[in-house]
Amino acid sequence: MSSPEAPPRQLRYVEALCEAFDQEMARDPSVFVFGLDVDDHKAIQGSTKGLLAKFGPERVFTTPLSEDAMTGIAIGAAMAGMRPVHVHIRMDFLLLAMNQLVNIAAKAHYMWGGQVKVPLVVRSMIGKSWGQGAQHSQGLHSMFMHVPGLKVVAPSNAHDAKGCMIAAIRDDNPVIFMEHRLLYPTQSEVAAEPFTVEPGKARICTRGDDLTVVGISNMAQEAIRAAELLHEVGVAAEVIDPIWLAPLDIETIAASAKRTGRLLVVDNGWTMAGASAEIIAGVAERVDGVRARRMGFAPTTCPTSPWLEEHFYPNPGTIAAAAWTLARPAEKPWAPSPQSTKLAYQVQFKGPF
Amino acid sequence: MSSPEAPPRQLRYVEALCEAFDQEMARDPSVFVFGLDVDDHKAIQGSTKGLLAKFGPERVFTTPLSEDAMTGIAIGAAMAGMRPVHVHIRMDFLLLAMNQLVNIAAKAHYMWGGQVKVPLVVRSMIGKSWGQGAQHSQGLHSMFMHVPGLKVVAPSNAHDAKGCMIAAIRDDNPVIFMEHRLLYPTQSEVAAEPFTVEPGKARICTRGDDLTVVGISNMAQEAIRAAELLHEVGVAAEVIDPIWLAPLDIETIAASAKRTGRLLVVDNGWTMAGASAEIIAGVAERVDGVRARRMGFAPTTCPTSPWLEEHFYPNPGTIAAAAWTLARPAEKPWAPSPQSTKLAYQVQFKGPF
Amino acid sequence: MPKAFAASRSDIERIYRAIRRIRRVEEVTAEIYPSDKIKSPVHLAIGQELVSVGVCDALRPDDVAGGSYRSHAVFLAKGGDLNAMMAEMYGKDTGCCRGKGGSMHIGDAAVGVAGSSAVVATQIPMLAGFALALKREGKGRVAVVFLGDGATEEGCFYETLNFAALAKLPLLLVCENNGYAIHEPIAKRRARPDGLCAVAEAIGVPARKITDGNTFAVRDAAAAAIARIREGGGPEFIEVQVYRWREHVGPNEDFDQDYRCRSEAEPWMAGDEVARLAALIDPATRQRIDGEIEAEIAAAVRFAEESPAPAPEELYADVFA
Amino acid sequence: MPKAFAASRSDIERIYRAIRRIRRVEEVTAEIYPSDKIKSPVHLAIGQELVSVGVCDALRPDDVAGGSYRSHAVFLAKGGDLNAMMAEMYGKDTGCCRGKGGSMHIGDAAVGVAGSSAVVATQIPMLAGFALALKREGKGRVAVVFLGDGATEEGCFYETLNFAALAKLPLLLVCENNGYAIHEPIAKRRARPDGLCAVAEAIGVPARKITDGNTFAVRDAAAAAIARIREGGGPEFIEVQVYRWREHVGPNEDFDQDYRCRSEAEPWMAGDEVARLAALIDPATRQRIDGEIEAEIAAAVRFAEESPAPAPEELYADVFA
Numbered sequence A, B: 001m002s003s004p005e006a007p008p009r010q011l012r013y014v015e016a017l018c019e020a021f022d023q024e025m026a027r028d029p030s031v032f033v034f035g036l037d038v039d040d041h042k043a044i045q046g047s048t049k050g051l052l053a054k055f056g057p058e059r060v061f062t063t064p065l066s067e068d069a070m071t072g073i074a075i076g077a078a079m080a081g082m083r084p085v086h087v088h089i090r091m092d093f094l095l096l097a098m099n100q101l102v103n104i105a106a107k108a109h110y111m112w113g114g115q116v117k118v119p120l121v122v123r124s125m126i127g128k129s130w131g132q133g134a135q136h137s138q139g140l141h142s143m144f145m146h147v148p149g150l151k152v153v154a155p156s157n158a159h160d161a162k163g164c165m166i167a168a169i170r171d172d173n174p175v176i177f178m179e180h181r182l183l184y185p186t187q188s189e190v191a192a193e194p195f196t197v198e199p200g201k202a203r204i205c206t207r208g209d210d211l212t213v214v215g216i217s218n219m220a221q222e223a224i225r226a227a228e229l230l231h232e233v234g235v236a237a238e239v240i241d242p243i244w245l246a247p248l249d250i251e252t253i254a255a256s257a258k259r260t261g262r263l264l265v266v267d268n269g270w271t272m273a274g275a276s277a278e279i280i281a282g283v284a285e286r287v288d289g290v291r292a293r294r295m296g297f298a299p300t301t302c303p304t305s306p307w308l309e310e311h312f313y314p315n316p317g318t319i320a321a322a323a324w325t326l327a328r329p330a331e332k333p334w335a336p337s338p339q340s341t342k343l344a345y346q347v348q349f350k351g352p353f
Numbered sequence C, D: 001m002p003k004a005f006a007a008s009r010s011d012i013e014r015i016y017r018a019i020r021r022i023r024r025v026e027e028v029t030a031e032i033y034p035s036d037k038i039k040s041p042v043h044l045a046i047g048q049e050l051v052s053v054g055v056c057d058a059l060r061p062d063d064v065a066g067g068s069y070r071s072h073a074v075f076l077a078k079g080g081d082l083n084a085m086m087a088e089m090y091g092k093d094t095g096c097c098r099g100k101g102g103s104m105h106i107g108d109a110a111v112g113v114a115g116s117s118a119v120v121a122t123q124i125p126m127l128a129g130f131a132l133a134l135k136r137e138g139k140g141r142v143a144v145v146f147l148g149d150g151a152t153e154e155g156c157f158y159e160t161l162n163f164a165a166l167a168k169l170p171l172l173l174v175c176e177n178n179g180y181a182i183h184e185p186i187a188k189r190r191a192r193p194d195g196l197c198a199v200a201e202a203i204g205v206p207a208r209k210i211t212d213g214n215t216f217a218v219r220d221a222a223a224a225a226i227a228r229i230r231e232g233g234g235p236e237f238i239e240v241q242v243y244r245w246r247e248h249v250g251p252n253e254d255f256d257q258d259y260r261c262r263s264e265a266e267p268w269m270a271g272d273e274v275a276r277l278a279a280l281i282d283p284a285t286r287q288r289i290d291g292e293i294e295a296e297i298a299a300a301v302r303f304a305e306e307s308p309a310p311a312p313e314e315l316y317a318d319v320f321a
């Protein structure tokens, strides 16, 4: 839908989100945005900035610290015809809302025989770095992917942030919208008009024949950086960003893996019974003979110490090294130099938040 | 640890559980059993029968309907040195306790630097049949497998129920103990003395060279029945019951799959980003060239209508048919007759519970 | 229990019809149940019908109501389709949820039955969400949520009370306090078993308790509260003491189990509203009403029995809207 | 604010030392913070120290206490090791959690600091669980949980109050009501902002509110409550009105942000307990105490700075016990 004449325009991820709310709230009076702190001066890192002034406190409001009930209230409002966007500053807090999300939101349309719909968007942010630690850093998308009736999306750039948010708001189903704090300051070209990035379509970010690398959420960015590093040593990686995790575009991934014969899945979450397991299993069911590996959070709780946190997450260096081993099994291991693995967006970031 | 002289003795699954509590509570005064309805005359289908009379209301007690707080209370008591067994009559209700289980129980030992331990057992029952429906039928083990710091176990017979429960109670970590309502009346040989079925060891239930079938929870029983049906048509299935899902004995499964070259995983839960995905991915990472398929709940909410519920679950017939196709790809599809697929334990079962 | 509310003849007849109809639906359901044609847990409302009837009598058709797994009475009192409810229990395609919800999840959006939920207390915030939408709509519509005493122990009950009061939502919370959660008496579950209204008030929701088992007392209290709520007064809480005559789940009595005894039930049975109201109606009218009810129920059972089962592919329908 | 509690000289000196020590640790932490050596969110207790100090002064060493992410004061008042806390903030191997918890998750099991949690209110049932264990043990030990006003809005707060009262747990709940959750004032979050004690009472937990910012008032109320709790009287609730001087998270003041203004803080700063108690102590003693505190803190910072980082393989340790 983006107009061909509009001049290219760079927007930050948070600005892109905010623009999505702004445009959708103007278009549809049933849309409202609420959740702890959406209306304060920090405005969820700027992603809800200006909405209160423009749309008023009935459509932009904070809540008590009551994630469980507030989720149920959002669901009821959605069933009654509204389009709530419920905001959480950490994905970890969704664990308080699991009952409502899984037992009601995911099931309402089905268990009441199609009588009701739950057009609800649940935004949450993943924290990383500066010691966010055990309870402020989790990427729990896999738990939601597991449940029929929920859609799950994890945009990795500003363009997709806007397009996915508009698609999520217009979707008649509950959508778990996973953002990543480290992506907030990153910029990309974003059309000024409303547009959608529709559920169920992955994006091939880089082309390559040596292996397929799937990167989820910010790991798509890390994988692209890894692909650059691999390029320097003659390995051509095809990086795929699934964007939507449910519905998942497994066909695009499987087609790529079939061609390259090698699949590395890098998740911003734990691997065990997670999104990366799903992608490998889904490909294995469709294509014979693909060699597959996954990476994600270390199988530990997230520590705060920077010396440990460093090893908890995949990064472009470890991704490139794993990709090398997968693509060049006969050759000796290789890893890029530590200096070359830093991502611009990670260097920018500064605590305490 | 079972004594060789003791005569073989058949016990029902619920009786085996009850015996585990009885023996462990007698052995260790820090063990207590609590949760909604553990002390009423139905005694959780008999699995807590007699405990109140024997150990008194301080060690066997019901609670208010407050799953979230009661889980936190169990965690605190465990941190303080007790060994709580917290009982839920449906696994679906654990969604109310996710915050405490994932954000505290799983992380406490790690995030407090090893200062505390959480020797907690969380028992929950999966409902099936007679229209349990959307909110009383879920097998949510995959969500717990996903989280480092939690152990997850799903015994499929009375022997393992006792041995796993004793192991779980003695374990210094939080254990999610998943039972299946349909298994409750099933009998098997159970040693009278206390014994443990230790974490991280799968069991090969039947030997076979044509394919490996992994069955989780009651699907282990369904898979064994399917193997009998397959045997009649000359297909030899190696059925594996993982018993413990975390830690998962992927090596035993991978070794079998390597030998048979074919892997069918049948879960009592959804497949997407679930235990079955984990098993296939884990095998794919270890062994090249295994052809893999999974089965589980239909990718829908569980309906109550018997005409729909019938198609929601894998059963020995559909498992056998899928195994046939996997093992005999060149031949035309086969399925056993509907009459031959019924399991004794399913026929026994009668609602409304 | 004193029972002295002024009510017109037509009020009495209407209320009697509504209560008796639900009672009979429940009794017929209990009779059918052992046949195993209803393959779904049922939680009967027998003995508690007066609450739904009294409250719903004070509602407008465009108001919204919802409850727990024990919601046959709410469904029928609010105008839900009896045929569709019976077919739902039978798991038929013509059921109100097309056979996917069963007894615990009945709903009828067309007449404002928002749906019922089987995880205790989950419906409380859900109905508050409806109230939020109705408030924004600004047409004076009200949402009512029915809940058990056990549901008041769940965190979301308190959380909802606070938000509803804070946002002045048009929400009426009606607690059917039958003194038990399954087999556990409230004294084993609440430090202050008599404190439900005090809790609501402390959080900021005006509360009122009705103990005399009188349908008109419930109706009058509900009508007064609903009038205030419609005017923007914010949420209110009504606790009604009732007694469950049958077992928690299933069709039978259970006084032979060791958790309660018949003598506890007897005063409630003696004061039964079905019988009391029946006695206030002239026999001819009463016979007519009763006859109509029996005919309607018989037709509903026939409808359910004769309705087609859902086709297998229906399993996959309606996962997503 | 009237401040007229009887206290001995040694009481005053002990309390002054405890409060001033925490204040200075927080101030030094704030000074270090911009260096980025502390790579972890910190939520300072400045202005609220009196609550932890007053309550912990009434505890026995074998009692147990825990709180939220804002628990430096609880940790230190209960006797937690300062070196270990400072090293924890630095992410060092010598930290109380070996660098895995950071400022938000400090604990010191050896002296009964049960640990602090960063998901608001999660610590409330956790400490009730400790209380359950202590009750079973039967040695009269008590558990104390510190929580913010925001934490009282979470369902588990109410659920815990009810169970604690029902089971007569030896639990003292101490709410540090600073009027804000991050930047949101309590009036935007509670229908009855002044109703916290009423809620506790309605559920069945005796409650008391202290508004005058006096450490001895807190101590005396806590001591009385704890004495009753030790005797088996069951849980009690104390709400203490306080004010947070710095931003919600991080080292700075934030009166230039548009959610609150300095004039709101000024009465609290004017009545600051550190200054008030200092004035009650003779200058020489005070100087000695202050000097000891500075030396201790300087040593702790040195300890943290010089401690080794955890080895990479530590990442994988302690996932399971």
Ligand SMILES: Cc1ncc(C[n+]2csc(CCOP(=O)(O)OP(=O)(O)O)c2C)c(N)n1
Residues within 6 Å of the ligand: B036, B065, B067, B089, B093, B096, C070, C118, C119, C120, C121, C147, C148, C149, C150, C151, C152, C178, C180, C181, C182, C248
């Ligand atoms: C969250 C949750 N916990 C436990 C259960 C099991 N359960 C079903 S009904 C019930 C009792 C509820 O009592 P109450 O709210 O008083 O309703 P009543 O059955 O008396 O109408 C319980 C504990 C459940 N369905 N949901």
Ligand SMILES: Cc1ncc(C[n+]2csc(CCOP(=O)(O)OP(=O)(O)O)c2C)c(N)n1
Residues within 6 Å of the ligand: A036, A065, A067, A089, A093, A096, D070, D118, D119, D120, D121, D147, D148, D149, D150, D151, D152, D178, D180, D181, D182, D248
């Ligand atoms: C369950 C949960 N919801 C939201 C947050 C984000 N959050 C962190 S601190 C805070 C405010 C808590 O306020 P209060 O309990 O009054 O404590 P204070 O910070 O004032 O000491 C919020 C909302 C969280 N950490 N946990």
Ligand SMILES: [Mg+2]
Residues within 6 Å of the ligand: C148, C149, C150, C176, C177, C178, C179, C180, C181, C182
């Ligand atoms: Mg009840």
Ligand SMILES: [Mg+2]
Residues within 6 Å of the ligand: D148, D149, D150, D176, D177, D178, D179, D180, D181, D182
């Ligand atoms: Mg506060």
